[in-house]
Amino acid sequence: MAETNRRQIIFVCKKIIDLFPRSSFEKDPFRVLIATILSQRTKDENTDKASKKLFESFPDVYSLSMAKPSQIYDLIKASGMYRQKAERIIKVSQIIVEKFNGKIPANLHDLLSLPGVGRKTANIVLYHCFCQPALAVDTHVHRISNRLGFVKTKTPEQTEEGLKKIIPEKFWGPINGAMVEFGKKVCLPRKPKCQECPVNKYCEYFNSIKFSENGKN
DNA sequence: AAAACGGGGGC
DNA sequence: GCCCCAGTTTT
CATH class of the missing domain: 1.10.340.30 (Hypothetical protein; domain 2)
Incomplete structure (x- = not known):
């Protein structure tokens, strides 16, 4: 994968982590x-x-x-x-x-x-x-990673492998939690709210539908 | 690889 | 009514 591509992916990850912090209360x-x-x-x-x-x-x-x-x-x-x-x-x-x-x-x-x-x-x-580096690819992370174009995979296991090669360890935990929040609020399974998505200009899916539809959903 | 577990909320 | 939800275990 091209280095510029990798840098952009990490940039988008940081942005998602910034905008969608996982609200974690309990530590016990x-x-x-x-x-x-x-x-x-x-x-x-x-x-x-x-x-x-x-x-x-x-x-x-x-x-x-x-x-x-x-x-x-x-x-x-x-x-x-x-x-x-x-x-x-x-x-x-x-x-x-x-x-x-x-x-x-x-x-x-x-x-x-x-x-x-x-x-x-x-x-x-x-x-x-x-506080260990831990990436657990669930349905949210799998869906979002493919939609944004980070990976092109069929199973969550393949997504996990792909992401681990691209994203530095220190982001594994935060990006996991942030993508879950992002997936619940914006990047929904069926009808993603692409118009209000803060990273839509970096999104493969959005850029592929942007010109074929006229701003619906 | 597919079935089973399962109540609650959104549409 | 049907589908989905920070999955895991058993068949």
């Missing part, structure tokens, strides 16, 4: 981990409701490790897939108490050994709690 690794598992395939509002209720009754890893699934169904129901998630977060808590001395592991290998924790969840925890 236990709460971030559990809330992130609850957030899988679930809207933020529902995740927030569920995790808030859950932590009122089970505020730490020790109390949750002793819970029974049926005790927390109603607490986390709003997050969907609640029977599965209930079993997983209790099991996760038990493993952390028994194998990791009550501390959430700060490395990818150990995180991935936990039930319900895959690459995306693990990387979110690594970035938010432990």
Whole structure:
């Protein structure tokens, strides 16, 4: 890839990071981990409701490790897939108490050994709690990277590989979070708001449709 | 590679 | 009513 192209991609990334900071409040690794598992395939509002209720009754890893699934169904129901998630977060808590001395592991290998924790969840925890370079390509990052023209890929895994070659490590965490915000507010899956997009002049998709339509959507 | 888990909100 | 949501696990 041409160096000018790479420089432009990094420039656009910085711009997105600037304009769409991820609002991160919670830093307690236990709460971030559990809330992130609850957030899988679930809207933020529902995740927030569920995790808030859950932590009122089970505020730490020790109390949750002793819970029974049926005790927390109603607490986390709003997050969907609640029977599965209930079993997983209790099991996760038990493993952390028994194998990791009550501390959430700060490395990818150990995180991935936990039930319900895959690459995306693990990387979110690594970035938010432990400030590690972590790029977890989800549907937002995959869609946006292709739309802007950063990569031309079929799967999120291919996108992850491509982005890691282009973008310096220090931006991996921030760009991941920023693209999620950007994807929710502007670069929507079906009807992206290209007219009000702050990086549309660098966007391959926008530039390809700009002259074929007359400013609709 | 595809199915299954799942309630809540947007359209 | 149908589709989507910072996915992961099982078949």
